[in-house]
Amino acid sequence: MLRHLHIEHYALISHLDIDFEGGFSVLTGETGAGKSIILGALALVMGARADSKAITDGEEKCIIEAEFRGPTPSLPTLTPLRGACGDPDTREGDIYNTIIIRRELYANGKSRSFVDDGVVTLAELKALSASLIDIHSQHANLLLENDDFQREIVDALAKNEAEREAYRARYEAYRETEKALYELEALAKKSKADADYVQYRYRILEEARLEDEDELNALEEEQYLLAHAEDIRRALETCTEAIEGENGGTARDILRQCDLREAAPDLQERIDSVLIELRDIAREASRKAERTEVSPERLLQVEERIGLLQDLLRKFDAEDVEGMMAQRDELAEQCRRMENFDEDLVRLRKTLAEQEKALARAAADLRHSREQVREPISRQLERDLISLGIAHAKMDITLSDLDDYTETGRDNVQFLFAANLNQSLRPVSDVASGGEMSRIMLCIKALIASSNGLPTIIFDEIDTGVSGSIAGQMGEIMRQMAASRQIIAITHLPQIAAKAEHHYLVYKQDTDVRTESHIRRLSAEEHEAELAKMVKI
Numbered sequence: 001m002l003r004h005l006h007i008e009h010y011a012l013i014s015h016l017d018i019d020f021e022g023g024f025s026v027l028t029g030e031t032g033a034g035k036s037i038i039l040g041a042l043a044l045v046m047g048a049r050a051d052s053k054a055i056t057d058g059e060e061k062c063i064i065e066a067e068f069r070g071p072t073p074s075l076p077t078l079t080p081l082r083g084a085c086g087d088p089d090t091r092e093g094d095i096y097n098t099i100i101i102r103r104e105l106y107a108n109g110k111s112r113s114f115v116d117d118g119v120v121t122l123a124e125l126k127a128l129s130a131s132l133i134d135i136h137s138q139h140a141n142l143l144l145e146n147d148d149f150q151r152e153i154v155d156a157l158a159k160n161e162a163e164r165e166a167y168r169a170r171y172e173a174y175r176e177t178e179k180a181l182y183e184l185e186a187l188a189k190k191s192k193a194d195a196d197y198v199q200y201r202y203r204i205l206e207e208a209r210l211e212d213e214d215e216l217n218a219l220e221e222e223q224y225l226l227a228h229a230e231d232i233r234r235a236l237e238t239c240t241e242a243i244e245g246e247n248g249g250t251a252r253d254i255l256r257q258c259d260l261r262e263a264a265p266d267l268q269e270r271i272d273s274v275l276i277e278l279r280d281i282a283r284e285a286s287r288k289a290e291r292t293e294v295s296p297e298r299l300l301q302v303e304e305r306i307g308l309l310q311d312l313l314r315k316f317d318a319e320d321v322e323g324m325m326a327q328r329d330e331l332a333e334q335c336r337r338m339e340n341f342d343e344d345l346v347r348l349r350k351t352l353a354e355q356e357k358a359l360a361r362a363a364a365d366l367r368h369s370r371e372q373v374r375e376p377i378s379r380q381l382e383r384d385l386i387s388l389g390i391a392h393a394k395m396d397i398t399l400s401d402l403d404d405y406t407e408t409g410r411d412n413v414q415f416l417f418a419a420n421l422n423q424s425l426r427p428v429s430d431v432a433s434g435g436e437m438s439r440i441m442l443c444i445k446a447l448i449a450s451s452n453g454l455p456t457i458i459f460d461e462i463d464t465g466v467s468g469s470i471a472g473q474m475g476e477i478m479r480q481m482a483a484s485r486q487i488i489a490i491t492h493l494p495q496i497a498a499k500a501e502h503h504y505l506v507y508k509q510d511t512d513v514r515t516e517s518h519i520r521r522l523s524a525e526e527h528e529a530e531l532a533k534m535v536k537i
Contacts (some may be wrong), residue, residue, distance in 0.1 A: 001486035002042075002133060002456050003098075004067040009059040010105075011037045012508070012517040020504075022070075024482035026497045027490045027508030027519070028530060034517025035490050036471030037435045038506065039460055042135060043064065044103045048058075048124035049112040056345040057514075065102040068132050070455065091532065101129065133456040136445060139413035140462075144415065144437060146427035151370075151413035154397065156448050157377055160369035167362040173403070174355040181348040188341040194340055201316075202331035205324060208312060213322035216309050355367040359405060366409045370399055377447065382442035384477070389470040394418040398426050415440075444476055446481050463493050484495060494534035 007016040012034055029035055044050065055062045058234035102114040103125075113125045120128075143149040157166065191198070211220070266370045308319065318324045336343070376396040385393035396416040404410070416425035417432055418441065432440060442462050449457055459478065463471055478487050482501070491497055503522040508515055521528055 001068065001070050002066060002488070003069040005038070006063070006065040006067075007038070007040070007041050008063040008064075009056040010064060011056065012515060013037060013041070014056060014516050015238070015515075016519060018504070018519050020486070020488065021502045022482075022486050023501040024479045024499065025170070025486075025488045025502040025504060026500040027504045027506055028487065028492065028497055028507075028534065031492075033506045033508050034519070035506045036460075037517055038519065039137070039458070039490070041088050041136060042133070044105070045101045045112070045134065046127075046129035046135070047122050050103070050109075052107050052109045055107055055168045059107070060102050061104055063102065063104050065100060068099045068101070068455070069097060085389055095345075099128075099132070103139075131454075133458065134454050135458045135460065136441070136462055137460050140441065140460075140527060143440060144432075147406070147412060147414065150397075150415050151408060151411065153415075153444055153448065154370050154373060154377065154413050155408075157451050158369045158373045159451070160366065163362070163366045163369045164315050164408070166365045166411065167359070168407065170355065170359045170362045171405060174352070174359045177348060177352045177355055181352055184341070184344060184348060188345065191334065191341065192336045195404060198331055198334050198338070198516065201327065202335055205312070205316070205328035205331065208308065208324075210321055210325045210328060211310070213320065216306065219302050219306050219309070223299065223306060240438075277409060324401065325362050363410045367399060367411055370411060370413065374399065380447060381443050384446065385439055388439045388443070388473050388477070390419050390421065390439065392421040392423075394423075394425060433465065433472075436464055438465050439474065440478060441471070446477055449481050449485060456488070457481070459487070459489040459491075461492070463488055463489075463491055463496055467493065468495070471495035472499070492529045492534070497534060498531055503530060505530060 001022050004019050006015045009015075016038075027035055027038070040048075040054065042512060044064050047068045051397075082202070085319075100114075100116055102110045102117075104114075113120050113122060115125070115128060170391050208439075292514060312318075312324055313320070316324055317329055318327060319489055374397045378397055381395040382393050385395070394417070398414050398415070398416060400412045402410050402412050415428045417428045417431075417436075418425045419431070419436055423431075428437070428440060442459075445457065445462075446457070463474055471493045472495035475493075476499055478489055478496070479499045479501075481487050489496060489500070503526075504519055506519045508517050508518065510516075
């Protein structure tokens with residue numbers, strides 16, 4: 001449950017600290033006193049969109065911190081968060097006993113979220129807060145006009161998560177295959193028109209016999225050697241002659257005759273090294289000269305191959321031979337696919353038909369889970385609405401087929417309602433008045449609360465459009481709900497406030513610099529005095 005709320009520099013609140021109790025509490029106060037501001041702050045710790053304009057004028061940031069206490073079935077969802085952000089063993093007993101959520105908003109538009117002082121993402125914050133608290137805003141009654149919301153109510157009470165997960169897995173597989181089939185059909189249609197062109201381009205590259213990505217570089221090196229073969233061989237022969245010929249021999253013989261081992265051993269060592277190197281150079285130059293081929297025919301072949309490769313590079317807009325080889329392989333795959341389109345289309349259509357059968361079975365299982373609770377929900381809502389003064393209330397929930405499968409099934413869920421004797425059932429949004437919508441929503445919330453064990457529910461003027469004994473009965477329903485969870489109601493009606501165990505007053509107060517909102521818990525005597533004031537108003 002929500003145990004403590006701390007707010008700094010948010011709208012009209014400079015500093016606020018308030019403890020909340022379990023059971024049934026009410027927040028009252030004049031219009032504009034700041035009740036909606038407190039709700040807005042709570043919405044922020046639930047992951048609502050941050051707006052820097054909410055920061056008190058002149059301040060750099062605002063802080064909203066909410067402390068939740070008490071082990072509940074839903075709190076183990078915190079395990080991943082606690083593993084990332086702190087020491088869960090600092091408290092005795094259940095490590096989920098206390099959770100502190102903090103949201104910080106900055107004037108530059110940024111915000112940060114924390115759980116027990118560990119930074120969390122907004123998505124993690126929303127997932128966590130959804131298991132801790134539910135705020136029913138003044139405009140939530142309009143949700144009854146939404147088909148998705150009506151389906152979510154049925155699913156929450158059917159507890160059909162297993163059926164929904166099984167359906168969702170088959171739905172995603174079905175849609176993925178459907179998309180693949182659509183893309184293949186489009187590709188097949190386009191490829192048939194492009195088949196000749198694709199095959200022509202593939203044939204050109206295939207006939208080029210591209211096998212080595214470095215072929216062009218190797219050919220260009222060979223071309224240079226062939227084009228300069230005469231000059232290269234002549235240079236090699238000259239080198240050999242210079243070393244082995246008369247002049248070279250004379251120089252070599254003179255070096256051999258030098259004996260400087262005693263006088264200059266270092267020079268002798270260098271002379272010996274030079275002699276060895278000269279012999280190696282002469283032998284290698286002679287071998288290269290013998291191998292250097294002067295072949296006009298091979299030069300012509302190499303130049304023709306280079307010309308072909310360069311022409312293909314331009315034609316296929318490729319940077320190198322490797323790029324052309326990649327294009328060739330891609331074109332080969334396209335040709336293969338074109339040859340196998342019919343086979344692939346048959347295979348995909350068969351797979352899609354099988355998946356649709358499985359999807360239909362999963363949709364039927366999901367429909368069955370909803371059918372199982374349709375009647376009990378309707379009858380319970382009727383009983384609760386009758387207790388709230390709609391003497392001839394009739395409710396029904398219909399399930400009809402949608403035109404196609406959706407992520408949530410193939411069921412159109414619709415709540416039907418009649419408030420008067422012999423009145424035909426019609427969609428709630430078409431026939432229910434504002435006060436009736438408030439009562440229907442309260443009854444639905446009571447049903448869901450008893451089913452899902454949510455620790456804290458806040459009702460923001462759910463009593464809109466009701467008064468008198470009906471308001472008192474609505475307060476009684478909220479008091480009964482509070483037997484197993486924390487209920488906080490924001491109300492202007494004394495009939496509801498009178499049912500509360502704890503009464504908090506929201507009020508405004510002027511200071512030297514601004515008007516500020518405050519909240520305080522009323523004593524028993526103050527509670528009675530406030531109720532009297534509310535009755536007079």
